[in-house]
Amino acid sequence: MNISITKTTCPKEKPDSSTLGFGQVFTDHMFRMDYTPDKGWHDAKIVPFENLSIHPASTVLHYGSGIFEGLKAYRRADGKVQLFRPIENIRRMNSSADRLCLPQIPEDIAMEALMTYVRMEQDWTPNTFGTSLYLRPFMFGNDETLGVHSVQHATFMIIASPSGSYYKEGINPVKIMIEDQDVRAVRGGTGYIKCGGNYAASNRAGERAEQKGYSQVLWLDGVERKYIEEVGAMNVMFKIGDEIVTPKLTGSILPGITRKSCIEVLQKKGYKVSERLLSLTELEASMKNGMLEEAWGCGTAAVVSPIGELCYKDEKFTINEGKIGEVTQYLYDTLTGIQWGKSEDPFGWVQPID
Numbered sequence: 391m392n393i394s395i396t397k398t399t400c401p402k403e404k405p406d407s408s409t410l411g412f413g414q415v416f417t418d419h420m421f422r423m424d425y426t427p428d429k430g431w432h433d434a435k436i437v438p439f440e441n442l443s444i445h446p447a448s449t450v451l452h453y454g455s456g457i458f459e460g461l462k463a464y465r466r467a468d469g470k471v472q473l474f475r476p477i478e479n480i481r482r483m484n485s486s487a488d489r490l491c492l493p494q495i496p497e498d499i500a501m502e503a504l505m506t507y508v509r510m511e512q513d514w515t516p517n518t519f520g521t522s523l524y525l526r527p528f529m530f531g532n533d534e535t536l537g538v539h540s541v542q543h544a545t546f547m548i549i550a551s552p553s554g555s556y557y558k559e560g561i562n563p564v565k566i567m568i569e570d571q572d573v574r575a576v577r578g579g580t581g582y583i584k585c586g587g588n589y590a591a592s593n594r595a596g597e598r599a600e601q602k603g604y605s606q607v608l609w610l611d612g613v614e615r616k617y618i619e620e621v622g623a624m625n626v627m628f629k630i631g632d633e634i635v636t637p638k639l640t641g642s643i644l645p646g647i648t649r650k651s652c653i654e655v656l657q658k659k660g661y662k663v664s665e666r667l668l669s670l671t672e673l674e675a676s677m678k679n680g681m682l683e684e685a686w687g688c689g690t691a692a693v694v695s696p697i698g699e700l701c702y703k704d705e706k707f708t709i710n711e712g713k714i715g716e717v718t719q720y721l722y723d724t725l726t727g728i729q730w731g732k733s734e735d736p737f738g739w740v741q742p743i744d
């Protein structure tokens with residue numbers, strides 16, 4: 391694939407890594423490539439970062455045909471920059487594209503786009519542990535018509551944002567409210583893909599939880615409101631006695647790469663991990679009889695996020711005395727060790743940028 395490169399003539403000043411938030415500062419360049427049925431994916435280019443000019447009838451603005459991915463570039467102590475399981479993000483993006491009838495990108499082309507772009511922007515990767523260069527590939531339907539039909543013109547882009555550590559004040563367990571009104575997704579819908587619409591539909595519950603002093607909601611399934619699905623925009627895991635339970639991928643749950651990695655790390659360590667249905671009734675019973683030892687969310691942003699309190703219909707349950715548990719800490723140490731190159735990667739997950 392030929393990627394044309396236009397370098398910026400006025401490079402921006404790179405921010406100090408201690409002041410970084412999340413997704414506020416962007417690098418000097420962006421990747422773009424367009425799709426039409428006759429040309430396929432074409433016109434791949436890296437250009438200076440700038441606002442997009444978009445037709446007011448563009449499909450994504452009206453009919454929500456937008457998908458995205460999120461992954462990080464990590465700087466190791468020796469200065470090298472590396473990615474964590476990027477092929478998994480590319481495969482998931484194609485699965486998202488398939489669901490919304492957007493064109494898929496052949497894996498080798500998507501990987502070349504990503505690697506070429508990260509190689510060019512890698513100096514923006516901050517160098518303290520916990521910080522990273524957040525990468526945001528995304529694709530949207532870009533037809534210039536209000537007619538409702540499958541997308542003909544699509545645009546794929548990658549942008550990057552140097553981001554601060556998720557845990558600036560140490561890993562503090564969060565309080566989570568179990569949501570019994572809104573649902574995030576239903577089977578047969580779009581819960582298993584990363585599309586913007588899922589986030590839009592989640593905002594109201596998130597806001598209500600925040601008003602009550604909780605940081606996120608625990609989602610129940612969209613049909614019976616009986617089974618545990620996810621926590622905010624993270625997958626969720628529980629240690630109940632000797633079993634580690636995470637909701638199985640029924641179609642309404644996002645197949646997280648952190649979730650998958652946690653399962654593999656735990657199994658290698660000898661834990662019993664079950665991907666199965668977990669009802670709210672069972673979870674409540676496990677809290678009341680003391681079997682629930684740990685609970686945590688997992689996703690690229692936080693790696694793991696321990697849950698210290700769960701609230702259901704104004705009844706509050708404290709988990710592990712509101713402290714991070716042993717398994718949660720083990721997962722955090724193991725995954726961040728591999729990602730920031732502080733420890734060996736026995737799984738072959740990291741991909742250094744040359």
Ligand SMILES: *Cc1c(COP(=O)(O)O)cnc(C)c1O
Pocket residue numbers: 460584620622623624625644645646647648649688689690691
């Ligand atoms: C992105 C996302 C996750 C986590 O996926 P990772 O690949 O681990 O980052 C979990 N749930 C939802 C709803 C998400 O959008």
